[in-house]
Amino acid sequence: MVQRLEYLKETTSQTAGPYVHIGLTPNRLGIPGIYPVDLGLSPISDGAMGERITITGRVIDGQGMILRDALMETWQADAAGLYPVNDPRGAADPHVIGWARIAADFDSGIWRLDTIKPGRVPAPDGRLMAPHISVWLVARGVNLGLQTRIYFDDEEAANAACPVLGRIEMRDRVATLLAKRTAPGAYSFDIRLQGPDETVFFDV
Amino acid sequence: MNAKTDHLGPLFPRDCDWHPAAYTPGYKTSMTRAPQRPLVSLGSTLSEETGPAFGPSMIGTMDNNLVLNFTGQPAIGERIIMHGRVLDENGRGVPNVLVEMWQANAGGRYRHKKDGYLAPLDPNFGGCGRTLTAQDGSYEFLTIRPGAYPWPNHVNSWRPMHIHWSVFGSGFGQRLITQNYFEGDPLIPLCPIVNTIGQQAAIDVLVAPLDMNRAMPMNCLAYKFDIVLRGRRQSFFENRKEGL
Numbered sequence: 300m301v302q303r304l305e306y307l308k309e310t311t312s313q314t315a316g317p318y319v320h321i322g323l324t325p326n327r328l329g330i331p332g333i334y335p336v337d338l339g340l341s342p343i344s345d346g347a348m349g350e351r352i353t354i355t356g357r358v359i360d361g362q363g364m365i366l367r368d369a370l371m372e373t374w375q376a377d378a379a380g381l382y383p384v385n386d387p388r389g390a391a392d393p394h395v396i397g398w399a400r401i402a403a404d405f406d407s408g409i410w411r412l413d414t415i416k417p418g419r420v421p422a423p424d425g426r427l428m429a430p431h432i433s434v435w436l437v438a439r440g441v442n443l444g445l446q447t448r449i450y451f452d453d454e455e456a457a458n459a460a461c462p463v464l465g466r467i468e469m470r471d472r473v474a475t476l477l478a479k480r481t482a483p484g485a486y487s488f489d490i491r492l493q494g495p496d497e498t499v500f501f502d503v
Numbered sequence: 504m505n506a507k508t509d510h511l512g513p514l515f516p517r518d519c520d521w522h523p524a525a526y527t528p529g530y531k532t533s534m535t536r537a538p539q540r541p542l543v544s545l546g547s548t549l550s551e552e553t554g555p556a557f558g559p560s561m562i563g564t565m566d567n568n569l570v571l572n573f574t575g576q577p578a579i580g581e582r583i584i585m586h587g588r589v590l591d592e593n594g595r596g597v598p599n600v601l602v603e604m605w606q607a608n609a610g611g612r613y614r615h616k617k618d619g620y621l622a623p624l625d626p627n628f629g630g631c632g633r634t635l636t637a638q639d640g641s642y643e644f645l646t647i648r649p650g651a652y653p654w655p656n657h658v659n660s661w662r663p664m665h666i667h668w669s670v671f672g673s674g675f676g677q678r679l680i681t682q683n684y685f686e687g688d689p690l691i692p693l694c695p696i697v698n699t700i701g702q703q704a705a706i707d708v709l710v711a712p713l714d715m716n717r718a719m720p721m722n723c724l725a726y727k728f729d730i731v732l733r734g735r736r737q738s739f740f741e742n743r744k745e746g747l
Contacts (some may be wrong), residue, residue: 307590309731311709314680321613323603332629333629334563374554385553397555398675440533441525442533443522493535500542502517502519502544502545
């Protein structure tokens with residue numbers, strides 16, 4: 300017999316289900332009075348440095364249906380590429396919280412994120428990743444939260460040098476991670492869970 | 504190396520055979536919401552190793568008391584303490600992290616506009632709670648044990664009694680949502696959502712045992728539910744540059 304490895308196993312994931320908003324965004328759902336405000340309303344506060352941007356999009360299933368019960372969270376660096384919590388490189392912009400919780404609109408399924416464009420963050424080998432916002436998505440029918448990233452289609456040079464985008468062997472799939480600039484400061488980013496234009500999801 | 508640096512290492516890879524697969528046809532909704540392409544595998548980066556922090560100023564004193572936090576009048580049902588620890592795979596308690604939970608009332612009815620089940624709402628039960636873990640990773644809620652409820656999957660599908668849990672670690676890549684079940688519930692092995700999990704051992708970790716030591720005589724019963732998040736490596740042997 301060899302020695303026993305004394306690690307615990309991660310708690311098994313289960314779907315967030317259709318009623319996730321009761322727990323995570325009760326005020327937006329229409330259950331006021333338990334919490335004064337929902338958490339994660341904005342990833343920035345007034346005075347955040349950097350380019351203000353708005354990203355809107357939809358989450359679409361394998362039959363082309365728009366999910367109206369999806370819940371997403373985002374995590375991003377400040378305009379200089381520093382994370383607001385536990386970044387070993389130093390303190391970030393105090394007006395950047397970095398985290399947001401986004402519920403798709405209950406009727407249209409459209410979601411919206413008002414934030415600043417993040418700066419570049421180094422990968423573990425020191426090469427710079429392109430500006431990106433990390434996304435975690437849960438919903439009814441999703442057994443384990445899906446992790447993806449929003450990159451920007453007007454960052455061609457940074458995207459071409461990004462070691463994470465470089466890991467995607469099927470090069471035509473990189474485009475599924477690029478938010479499309481539709482107007483100054485405005486981007487659109489649809490997430491396709493399944494099918495020909497399926498968004499790249501990561502195991503990180 | 505101080506304790507803080509100790510928390511900044513790369514995340515242990517997830518065991519994807521332990522978690523439910525994305526495509527689990529017994530749970531019908533997963534069929535059109537499961538990616539068909541393989542996940543792109545990466546080692547964790549700063550984007551996953553850092554994550555949001557939450558402080559006590561964000562949490563109200565009644566936020567972990569679902570018996571009273573909706574109207575101040577007590578909800579109807581079986582009073583229980585739900586308690587446990589948030590740990591990582593190294594077995595260490597994870598302090599100061601946000602634990603959120605939501606559930607149906609004692610009759611299995613959710614306070615959600617999409618829930619049309621005929622069991623009535625309890626006017627004094629909202630159904631959500633939140634707290635921060637203590638220095639040893641422990642947490643506690645007072646609530647009502649939720650009822651089972653039917654759902655449109657198979658003709659006669661019923662969810663076991665369960666509470667939904669949402670937990671943060673110190674890194675965004677540790678983010679986890681799950682559900683706990685209750686010891687002895689005969690609906691557990693019948694449930695298509697439970698059975699998205701392929702291994703019995705991975706189901707067992709979701710079943711909270713009755714904990715008579717934490718029950719309060721003439722007041723409430725107790726169940727214990729420990730939650731384990733992905734571990735993090737210490738960074739002695741990382742090839743990252745000093746200070747990066």
